Amino acid sequence: MDNNLATREGRWKHFGSVDPIKGTKPTEKELMTDLQNSKKDFLFEIDHVGIKNLTYPVRIGDYQTAGTFSLSTHLAQDEKGINMSRILESVEAHYDKGLPLDFDTLKTVLITLQTTMKQRSASVDVSAVWFFDRFSPVTNLKAVGHADVTLSQTVEDETVTEQTVTIQAAVTTLCPCSKEISEYSAHNQRGIVTVKAMLTEAVPDDFKEQLLDAMEANASSMLYPILKRTDEKAVTERAYENPRFVEDLLRLIAADLVELPFVTGFEIECRNEESIHQHDAFARLHYTK
């Protein structure tokens, strides 16, 4: 074998790598131009500038999961750019085996971000799969269920000005019309429920659980990871006893959300993946208290 191929460096050169040139630009940070910090009239202030699609570990309860982050700040008219590296530094400052995915932690991240960027507002959206313990209805066997969750928050001058949570979960709906007109049986389907709730700044620790309960308890049946025969009988009969049109489910969830004191408004969409059609049925409403 060619001696040059016995080392990495030799192989790299063999495959076309070349030595770095002796450059003329500074290599020490203090001597580098800080273009982002240029000050003059740049025509417009910017509402949001930052990063998207950042994947970073988050913790929800006992489970660690992957969060997809968007983080941004305001930018004044006389500043050319933000120091983007400080966004990750602000997240890292509050990292503890994953970033705890709750509004208190997000607020501390945003205040760190706003302060280090010297801007008047900062915003975050984090989407993650929310894993939780789910027990089968009769045999009480534990397994892991999941829903999709997005937490969004904006702070201005260290005050929370906007806070929302979006939860998407799947349920069973059994068709009331089918039950009514058929000699036996009724078709059912998987319903996808999405709730975006506008929240007061103070929320109870179990705010996600309360919202998910409104979404699932009002369906014909909720979904379970493990079902033994006794569970399956209970789930099947529960669905037959609680038939729901897509409109029924939407309105019943809305009625529960109106009663939650920490919810100031909401948007709900229910979409049924129809089992007797190739299309889906859907209903959507928004409500401000």
Ligand SMILES: Nc1nc2c(ncn2[C@@H]2O[C@H](COP(=O)(O)OP(=O)(O)OP(=O)(O)O)[C@@H](O)[C@H]2O)c(=O)[nH]1
């Ligand atoms: N402002 C801005 N930065 C960008 C953009 N795209 C990439 N960057 C990155 O921003 C990084 C520089 O981050 P800064 O935080 O400004 O680095 P720095 O000035 O050494 O950091 P400080 O010591 O905190 O001031 C570079 O590595 C760029 O890759 C962009 O469109 N706008």
